[in-house]
Amino acid sequence: MCLKGVKRMRKCALANLDKLFAAIAENADLYLPVNDENGAASYKKWEEGTEMSDALNTVKSPKDFFFPQSEDLMTFKTEGKNIEITDIREESKDFVVFGVRACDVRSFDILDRVFITDPQDSYYASKREKGVIVSMACTRPTETCFCAAFGIDAAAPKGDVTTWKTEADLYLQANTEKGEKLLAALEALTEEADCAAVEAQQAKTRAIMEKLPLAGLDTEQFGGGKTKEYFDAPEWKELSQSCLGCGTCTFVCPTCQCYDIKDFNTGRGVIRYRCWDSCMYSEFTRMAHGNNRNSQLERFRQRFMHKLVYYPENNDGIFGCVGCGRCLAKCPISMNIVKVMKTLGGKKDE
Amino acid sequence: MSEMREPLIPYVGVITDVRIDTPDIKTFRVVTPDGKKAFDHRPGQCAMLSIPGVGEAMFSITSAPTNTEFMEFSIKKCGCVTEWLHQAEVGQQVTIRGPYGNPFPVDDAFAGKNLLFVAGGVGLAPLRSVINYCRHYRDRYGKIDIVYGSRSKDDLLDYKEIIEEWATDEGVNVHLTIDREQEGWDGHVGFVPNYVKELNFDTDKIAVLCGPPIMIKFTLEGLQALGFEKTQVYTTLELRMKCGIGKCGRCNVGSKYVCKDGPVFRFDELDELPGEY
Numbered sequence: 137m138c139l140k141g142v143k144r145m146r147k148c149a150l151a152n153l154d155k156l157f158a159a160i161a162e163n164a165d166l167y168l169p170v171n172d173e174n175g176a177a178s179y180k181k182w183e184e185g186t187e188m189s190d191a192l193n194t195v196k197s198p199k200d201f202f203f204p205q206s207e208d209l210m211t212f213k214t215e216g217k218n219i220e221i222t223d224i225r226e227e228s229k230d231f232v233v234f235g236v237r238a239c240d241v242r243s244f245d246i247l248d249r250v251f252i253t254d255p256q257d258s259y260y261a262s263k264r265e266k267g268v269i270v271s272m273a274c275t276r277p278t279e280t281c282f283c284a285a286f287g288i289d290a291a292a293p294k295g296d297v298t299t300w301k302t303e304a305d306l307y308l309q310a311n312t313e314k315g316e317k318l319l320a321a322l323e324a325l326t327e328e329a330d331c332a333a334v335e336a337q338q339a340k341t342r343a344i345m346e347k348l349p350l351a352g353l354d355t356e357q358f359g360g361g362k363t364k365e366y367f368d369a370p371e372w373k374e375l376s377q378s379c380l381g382c383g384t385c386t387f388v389c390p391t392c393q394c395y396d397i398k399d400f401n402t403g404r405g406v407i408r409y410r411c412w413d414s415c416m417y418s419e420f421t422r423m424a425h426g427n428n429r430n431s432q433l434e435r436f437r438q439r440f441m442h443k444l445v446y447y448p449e450n451n452d453g454i455f456g457c458v459g460c461g462r463c464l465a466k467c468p469i470s471m472n473i474v475k476v477m478k479t480l481g482g483k484k485d486e
Numbered sequence: 487m488s489e490m491r492e493p494l495i496p497y498v499g500v501i502t503d504v505r506i507d508t509p510d511i512k513t514f515r516v517v518t519p520d521g522k523k524a525f526d527h528r529p530g531q532c533a534m535l536s537i538p539g540v541g542e543a544m545f546s547i548t549s550a551p552t553n554t555e556f557m558e559f560s561i562k563k564c565g566c567v568t569e570w571l572h573q574a575e576v577g578q579q580v581t582i583r584g585p586y587g588n589p590f591p592v593d594d595a596f597a598g599k600n601l602l603f604v605a606g607g608v609g610l611a612p613l614r615s616v617i618n619y620c621r622h623y624r625d626r627y628g629k630i631d632i633v634y635g636s637r638s639k640d641d642l643l644d645y646k647e648i649i650e651e652w653a654t655d656e657g658v659n660v661h662l663t664i665d666r667e668q669e670g671w672d673g674h675v676g677f678v679p680n681y682v683k684e685l686n687f688d689t690d691k692i693a694v695l696c697g698p699p700i701m702i703k704f705t706l707e708g709l710q711a712l713g714f715e716k717t718q719v720y721t722t723l724e725l726r727m728k729c730g731i732g733k734c735g736r737c738n739v740g741s742k743y744v745c746k747d748g749p750v751f752r753f754d755e756l757d758e759l760p761g762e763y
Contacts, residue, residue, distance in 0.1 A: 210495050212538035212581075219498050219538060219579040255493040255731050363740045367760045394735030397494070397728045399539050406538040410494075413734070421736050423726045424565030428739075428762050438738075438762075446741040 146319060147305040147329035156306070156325050157182050157234075163321065164230035164268070167201070169194050179233065192278055193237050193460060197390030201233055202263045203247060205387075206411040209259065209397070213405045225258065228266040232318065235272045238293030239283040239460035243390035244269065246458070249451050250393050268314050271295030273334075275341055280461030282350035282474060288458060290345060291338040300334045307334050350459075350474060357481045360449030366441065371479050376436035378469045383414035385472070386439070388462040394420070415439050440476045493731050496536060496581035497524055501574055502556065508641045511608055512572055513548065513560045516582060524582050527551055528589030529616040530722055530750045534730050535559065536567070536581045537574075543567040544727045544745070546612035547585065552622040557582075560611035560643055586730040587749045590616050590694065590720060599692045600628035604705050606678045606697025607636050610643045612722050612749075613696050621655055628657075631687065635663040635678035635701075639671045661685060679704035689713040695721045706753060716753035723749045723763050739763045 148156050160166045166182040169189040177191035179198055213220040244264070251260035271293035274281075283290055292298065296315035300307040307329060310316040319326070345351060358366075386392040396413035399406050413420060415438045421429045429435050447456030457473055464472045503515035516535075518524050527533070527547050536542030543565070549558035563572045574580070590596065601620060605613045620627050632652060636642045642662065653660040663674040663681045674681060678701050687693075693709055695702050702721055709719055725744045728734040732746035740759040742748065756763075 209492075214538055217575075217578045219581060221496065221498060221581065223492070223495055225492065250733055257494075257731075257733060258492045259494075360741070363758075363760060367740070393733070395728070395733075397542065397734070399536075399541060401539045408538070413736075415735060421726045423724075424568070428725055434762065441740075442735075442738070446738065449741040 144309070145329045145331055145334065146308045146322075146326035148308065148322075148326045149305055150301070152325060153188070153306060154184075156322060157186070157188075158184070159322055159325055160232050160234070160318070164232050166232045166234060167198075168234040182234075188235060192274065192276060192281075193240070193462070195462075196388060197243060197460065197462065198233055198236055198240050199243060199247060199390050199393075201231070201267055202244070202260050203251070203393060203395075203412075206409055207259060208407050208409045210408050211405050212399075212408065225262070228262045230266050230268070232268045232270060234270045235299075236269050236293070236295055237274055237460070238271065238288050238290045239281075239458040240390050241269060241271045241293050241295045242283070242286065242288050242458045243460075246391045246447070246451075246454065246456055247393055249454070268297070268318055269295035270297040270299060270308075270315075270318070273298065273300045273337065273341065275301070275337060277341065277345055277348060278461070279349050280464040281345075281348055282353050282459035282461065284345055284351065284459070285353040285355050286455050286457060286459050289342075291341040300337055302333050302337055305329070305333065353459075353474060353477065354481060355444075355455060355477070358444040358448070358455070358477065359453055360445065362445045363441070363449075366445060366480055367437070369480055372433055372437045375471065375476055375479055376433040379416070379432050379436045379471060380468060381416045381418065381432050381435065382468060383416045384466050384468065385463040386414035386416055387412060388466050390458060390460055390462070391443070391456050392439075415442070440473060443473065444477070493583070494729065496534065496542075496583035499524055499535070499580050499582035501576055501578045501580060504574065504576055507560060507643045507645075508636075510563045511560055511641075511643055512563075513558050513644075514571065514574070515556050515558050516580065517556045519579070523554060523556055525585060527557070527585035529592050529619040530590040530612060531585040531587050531615075532612075532730075532745075532749060533557070533559070533582055533584030533586065534727075535571070537570050538581065540570045541567045542581070542728075544586065544724075544730060546615070546722070546749075548611040548614045550615050550618035550622060552619055560608060560614070562608040584730065586745050588747070590722075590750050592616060592619055596620070596692055597626055598628065600630070600688075600690055602631045602633070602687055602691050602693040604633045604678060604682055604693060604695045604697070605635075606701040607641065608643060609695075609697030609701070610634055611696075613694060614644060616694065617652065621652070621658065624655070624657070628691070630655075630658045631661065631685075631691070632658065633661045633663070633678060633682055633685065635665070635676075635681065637665050638668050639664050639673075677701070677704075679708045683708040683711065687712060689715075689718070691718070693719045695719065716757065719753045721751060721753065721756075723751060725763060 167179045169177040170180040171189040177189040177194045211222045251257040274290040296312045310319045395410045443456035499516040505513040545559045548560045725737040727737045732743040737744040
């Protein structure tokens with residue numbers, strides 16, 4: 137939010153945006169959303185001439201920056217009966233992720249509670265420490281958006297620095313020490329600004345938010361302590377019936393954090409890596425002596441119970457969903473968390 | 487960077503002894519390359535063992551914490567990692583990390599109580615740690631009963647230790663059973679749950695169960711028929727795990743992760759969770 141007197145608002149003319157990016161990239165790797173030839177946005181490393189995408193959101197979430205889709209953890213050398221373990225962790229470089237939307241910014245808080253709680257995951261933690269999140273307020277939220285249901289304000293995203301892009305300017309405001317530091321380094325390219333333009337934009341965005349089809353999505357009925365209420369609900373059968381178990385929802389999801397650990401034998405040694413996994417896959421819980429989630433119904437239920445009940449139960453009521461809408465847009469059978477919530481919650485709006 | 491200890495990076499361990507217990511169970515003794523115990527643990531806790539290039543898996547530590555020299559793992563051959571381990575010889579290095587999970591409440595809820603251990607097959611492995619801990623601190627506990635059953639007498643784990651050490655302890659009663667009649671066996675024949683009912687135990691004790699799901703189910707029912715409350719009965723669960731520290735997302739039962747909130751649960755606690763284990 138624009139807080140006069142508390143946080144300083146700066147602005148940079150859009151005409152100078154390239155200079156601003158160049159200045160950031162001088163001290164850190166800068167990543168921002170860039171459109172491909174089909175207009176789909178993904179985060180790319182900035183270089184001279186890179187144009188920032190205006191897309192509402194990237195196809196894949198920015199969780200990759202801290203929890204990569206695949207990440208080497210350590211290597212082993214084996215010789216005869218002996219094993220040598222090599223810690224291949226390296227100091228992360230400073231980097232800036234620019235243009236992160238409010239929903240995705242919240243997803244980092246959700247992932248932090250998994251990876252940074254004791255015992256801390258140092259792979260994740262070191263990247264979190266080095267990464268600076270520059271968020272950008274939404275101006276054109278769309279019909280798949282429902283971040284407001286989780287108390288997220290698309291017009292006032294959090295992050296180390298919040299930005300608002302208006303017709304003529306980029307407004308910037310620091311929220312954290314890291315953010316202050318970044319803005320201090322950009323002082324020469326920005327100027328003091330008042331909040332009027334930002335406030336006007338926020339009012340417009342919030343007005344759109346209120347009229348979105350998913351604006352009234354009710355989360356009240358979910359949360360910790362509701363396992364018994366929903367676990368055996370007959371609705372799971374119908375909801376999960378068409379699920380292909382493809383795992384697309386988990387891969388585009390900014391909060392899905394399940395992973396697998398695998399070994400790859402290179403011929404000259406073994407790399408132990410981790411990669412994203414999905415609770416939607418039949419192998420996920422399969423053991424030598426059986427599988428405790430044998431059916432797609434059980435696996436489907438697990439994913440939604442985790443986001444709506446289990447995660448909040450373990451994390452002070454915070455839901456494991458941010459309403460980014462990626463799963464709504466990407467599921468091949470058009471099943472998604474909104475349908476699950478509406479169906480379980482008494483078939484509202486039907 | 488490397489000063490931050492990373493829980494997923496294991497230590498090197500060496501197999502210093504392999505004992506063949508049954509046709510499909512071997513007990514491996516593991517120490518660090520300089521001959522020490524890799525880390526301390528509590529009874530009922532687990533450790534991740536791996537063979538680089540083959541895989542990593544969670545095993546209960548079958549030796550008691552009172553053994554300060556080495557750790558032991560009784561492992562049944564049933565998957566990739568276990569099959570590989572079964573071919574391993576003394577001197578083979580593995581990787582080890584842990585300890586994981588919550589132990590049995592041996593110093594709290596168990597203190598001063600009579601104890602009943604009921605195990606089936608390789609289910610004795612996690613209980614052996616508790617049994618030997620309680621035997622070590624014998625005066626802290628009341629009477630100890632151990633009911634242990636297997637398919638045949640050849641499938642009884644730790645048989646020598648049971649006969650020569652446990653059965654000869656003051657105040658420890660061992661009740662062995664096998665599923666079917668077998669030549670050279672003059673002990674009890676029958677399934678564990680039925681034997682527990684036949685033995686008609688007093689309810690003045692805490693019971694600890696570990697074995698195949700079907701054995702646990704019927705033994706619990708049998709104990710309840712004898713008057714035991716669920717608050718008196720404990721078990722230890724096993725689900726697929728990758729990280730062991732509550733992050734990889736696969737060993738949950740409802741909101742609980744078996745690796746960090748378990749593996750030890752009391753049956754009234756399990757009642758609060760969905761039956762997905």
